Amino acid sequence: MTIYLWIIVFLAQSSRAIPGLRFTKNPANLTVTQGNMVRLGCSIEGLSEPEIVWMKDGEKLYSTDQMYIPLEQHHWETFHSVKSVQQQDAGKYWCEVEFRGSTISSEPAWITVEGVPHFTLEPQDIATIPGVPFNLTCTAVGPPGPVEVLWWLGGVQEGDVTSSPSVLHVNGVNNSIKFYCEAKNARGISVSRTGTVHIKVLPAAPKGVQVVHMVEDNVTLDWSPGFTGHSDLSACTIQMSKNSGRKVEVRDQRVKVPPFQQILSGLSCYSNYSVRVCCDNEVGTSPFSGWLDFQTPEAVPSAAPRNLTFELTEQQLSLNWASLDDKELQGKLMAYKVQWNLGGEGQEALLFKENMAHLSGGGRFFNATFQVSACTVAGCGPWSQPVLVMPASAVAAQTQRGHMWVGLLLGLLVATMVGLLLTVLVHRRGKETQFGSVFKPPGTESTVSFTAARSFNRTCSELPESTLDSLGINDDLKAKLQDVLIPERLLTLGHILGKADINSSCDIEQCLKEAAYMKDFHHPNVIQLIGVSLHRRPQQRLPIPMVILPFMKHGDLHTFLLMSRLGDEPFTVSLQMLIQFMLDIARGMEYLSNKSIIHRDLAARNCMLSENLTVCVADFGLSKKIYSGDYYRQGSVSKLPVKWIALESLADNVYTTQSDVWAFGVTMWEIMARGQTPYPGVENSEIYEYLIKGERLKQPPDCQDDIYEIMHSCWSPVPKCRPSFQHLIDQLEGLWASLSSGPSFMKEALLYVNLESDEGEPGALGPGEDPLWSAMPWQCVGMEEDEKDWLMVSSGAALAIGGDYRYIIGPNCNCTEEEGGRQGTSMDTLQQEVRDEEYEDTIINV
Structure with missing residues (x-):
């Protein structure tokens, strides 16, 4: 009632605000039988050509047959009619007229519809x-x-x-x-x-029980509820048994539902399991589903072979070691890997099928150290303790010398202790002067003690140790790196990898910022920081900051893919392994995106391969931490890899997680093309024009359609229409699982020694179909109108009809938003092309 009075007062005030303008007739209250016709009318005076709008319950009524009847000059009447009134036509009606920014309204009227209930x-x-x-x-x-x-x-x-x-x-x-x-x-x-x-009755047994994801020691189980018995399911029971010759019962696991999914952890690797599910409603428990059998994947062996022994003769060296049991092996034994070291240099590793090795030419192994490791399809396990190969006579002589040295060391230890005792006694009678310690002279004369703060050697200049305080970097960065700084004196430097063109404190700070990003990374698919050290240089004021990272045995992914295709000894990489590479990268990037890190330089060359061929995302030189919002706008001249950069980043220098998704799609293309350079035949200066026309990377010859569809979805011109990294992970896991039922694959090419007929060769990939889609339209739910324009330009349709070219504006354009423009970067600003076989990039003025 209060609201109604307020409306009446407001209408009266509005009417008084416009002299000479008034409603001379207001609609009348009507009660009408359902199905009959109803008509409301109102008149207004004071306008030559008014536009009268009918309102119902606060909403405008749109009518195509509304008529205006002139009563006299500046006096008009209009009507609203309903031919067959229904219950939904009941409500409050009134007229409104807008004049010079103000609105006046008639008195309201109500239509009441009578009819059956x-x-x-x-x-x-x-x-x-x-x-x-x-x-x-x-x-x-x-x-x-x-x-x-x-x-x-x-x-x-x-x-x-x-x-x-x-x-x-x-x-x-x-x-x-x-x-x-x-x-x-x-x-x-x-x-x-x-x-x-x-x-309400008992529910039916669950259906569709399946394993949707599997890693070494856990699986993700998924199922669908059967008939619920007209009552909500509250919980399900998972019953599992391990098959090791006979069924060994494992305790039941009870989970709340929904969701109808559960991770089963703590399983043994390379083991057979059976699982079934039942569910409860308020009436009781359903029957169990049928048993689902599955086998967990292989893992790296958990233990090193024990009891490594040798027999050395002039003709051969024989090695023996104990086999691992099934629990330690965690898979099917592929080979034992033997590595040896001679004179401080590592030698080529050898692989053997049995737990013994016979190597000809025993003399050449004198003073060599040997270690052995067991290998499954997942990789090689830990190394055994090193064994030094020596003749039996040398071992005996060494034992005798050992006893002699023990006696000599004991005597030296006693002499040292006596010397220290005498030194303490002398110091208790001495005094400190600036020239050293002397005995106290007789008499009661007072003396002054002095201890030199620093000693100097004028014949040899020693470089002072660098600290973070001496670099002139900001306090926040200094505090973040303090606990990972490793003094240079604790390092033994070999060949330093990377650039050393450090010329200013700014260069040092930029390098250390990259290390600061990496400090907080803890993910198996992201390179992890070991520490930071400052390398001192003679006659140089500034040190070289060194970022210390784990050793990646197989180098970068791009080189690995090139070697598989163009190396001296080409090798086949299975499709399942290629998808595993993509999965590793996607998981690493999903982790980085959750930490608000935009990589900006994702490519195969910046992904490293560990010893077991796990991919780690690396090289964060262009990465940025985003503290607010979800994008980063480049604001300086930078050297950027054009062929990996998203379309909107080329246009507006804006980088988001979605632009990293674009680069991930290009990286997928690199993997399927075995290291080829993207966009073959297209120059860097032509990339932007190529993409704006809707062109994209073509489907590689051996690439399946479903894999190409995933990478192609990463190149949508509308960033929010690209999949998230989590969605990419789900898609790739589905592809990987579809291939897991096929032949097993090896994560390392193993060369067998002294084997007669056990050699195998991985199957080659089947030929792919012809490339699809030179250009593909992208769509997604919730697109804005300007994004649809973006799509029209990208799809090529605008090229024929003269579409919206907002993203191809010259660098001096200052369009306003009212003009529909958007400042961007033209291809004229792509200057100074820097070409390289592995890394093609362009200087972009931003």
Whole structure:
């Protein structure tokens, strides 16, 4: 009521605000029978050509047949008609006119529709336990009133006529039954929908039990509920058994549902399991599903071979070691790997099928050290303790010399202790001067003690140790790196990898910022920082910051792919392994995106391969930490890899996680093309024009359609239409799982020695189909209008009809948003092309 009075006051004020403009006729309240015609009218005076708008319950009514009748000069009348009025036409109506920014309104009127009752609350299906009472509710309204309700249960009238709203109390039923209600007023009778009383029963067994994801020691189990028994499922029980000759029961695991999915952890690697599921509702427990059998994947052996012994003769060296048991092996033994070191230099590793090795030419192994490791398809395990190969006579002589040295060391230790005792006694009688220690002279004369703070050697200049305080970097960066700084004196430097063109404190700070990003990374697919050290240089004021990283045996992924195709000894990399590379990169990038890190230089050359061929995302020289918002705008001249950069980044220098997804798609293309340079035949200076026309990387010859579809989805011109890294992980895991039922693959090419007929060769990939889609339209839900324009340009349609070229504006354009423009970067600004076989990039003025 308060709101209505406020509206009336407001309307009166609005009318007074415009002298000479007034409604001379207002719509009248009407009560009409359902199905009849109704007509409302209003007149306004004071305008030559008014536009009168009809309103209903606060919403405009749009009519194509509204007519205006001139009553006299500056005086007009209009009507609103409904030919067959229904209940939904009931409500409050009024007229409005806008004039010089103000709105005046007529008095409101109400249309009341009389007819048979209509239901505002119809009976709904319910589920109940047999014999338990329950209530049913039905509400119907007029006008006209009153409205009476009659219930029908199982085809039989139940109870007497009651007023609406009506509640029927049922003492309980034992079987499923139908029901409905009738509503009656002076105009007639209406019948509600028919509802059903379901009897709650035990649920049916779950269905579709499957393993959707599997790693070394855990699997993700997924299932669908069967018939729920007309009652919500509350929990499910997973029963699992391990098959090792006989079924060994593992304790049941109970989980709440939904979701109907559970991770089973703590499993043994390379083991057979069976699993089944049952679920509960409030009535009881369903039957179990059928047993699902699965085998966990192989893992790297958990232990090193023990008892490594040798026998050395002039003709050969024989090595023996103990085999690993199945629990330690964690897979099927592929080979034992033997590595040896002679004169401080590592020699080529050898692989053997059995737990013994016979190497000819025993003399050449004198003073060599040997270690052995067991290898499965997942990789090689830890190394055994090194064994030094020596003749038996040398071992005996060494033992005798050992006893002699023990006696000599004991004597030296006693002499040292006596010397230290005498030194302490002398110092207790001495005094400190600036020239050293002397005995105290007789007499009571006072003396002054002095200890030199520093000693100097004028014949040899020693470089002072560098610290973070001496670099002039900001305090936040200094504090973040303090606990990972490794003094140079603790390092033994070999060949230093990377650039050393450090000329200023700014160069040092930029290098250390990259290290600061990496300090907090803890993920198996992201390179992890070991530490930072400052390398001192003679005659140089500034040190070289060194970022110390784990050793990556197989180098970068790009070189690995090139060697598989163009190396001196080409080798085949299975499709499953290539997808595993993609999965590793996607998991690493998903981790970085969750930490608000934008990489900006994702490519195969910046992904490293560890000893077991796990991919780690590396090289964070262009990465940025985003502290607010979700994008980073480049603001200086930078050297960037054009062929990996997203379209919007080339246009506006804006970088987001979605632009990293674009680069991931290009990296997928590199992997499937075995290290080829993207966009063969397209120059760096032509990339932007190539992409804006809707062109994309073509499907590699041996690339399956479903893999190409995934990478192609990463190149949508609208960033938010690209998949997230988590979605990419899900898609790639599905592809990997579809291949896991095929032949097993090896993560390392093993060369077998002294084997006769056990050599195998991995299967080659089958030929792919012809490339698809030179250009593909992209669509996604929730696109804005300007993004649809973006799509039109990219798809090539705008090239024929003269579309929106907002992203191809010259560098001096200062369009305003009202003009529909957007400042961007033209291809004229792509200057100074720097070409290299492995890394093609361009200087972009941003």
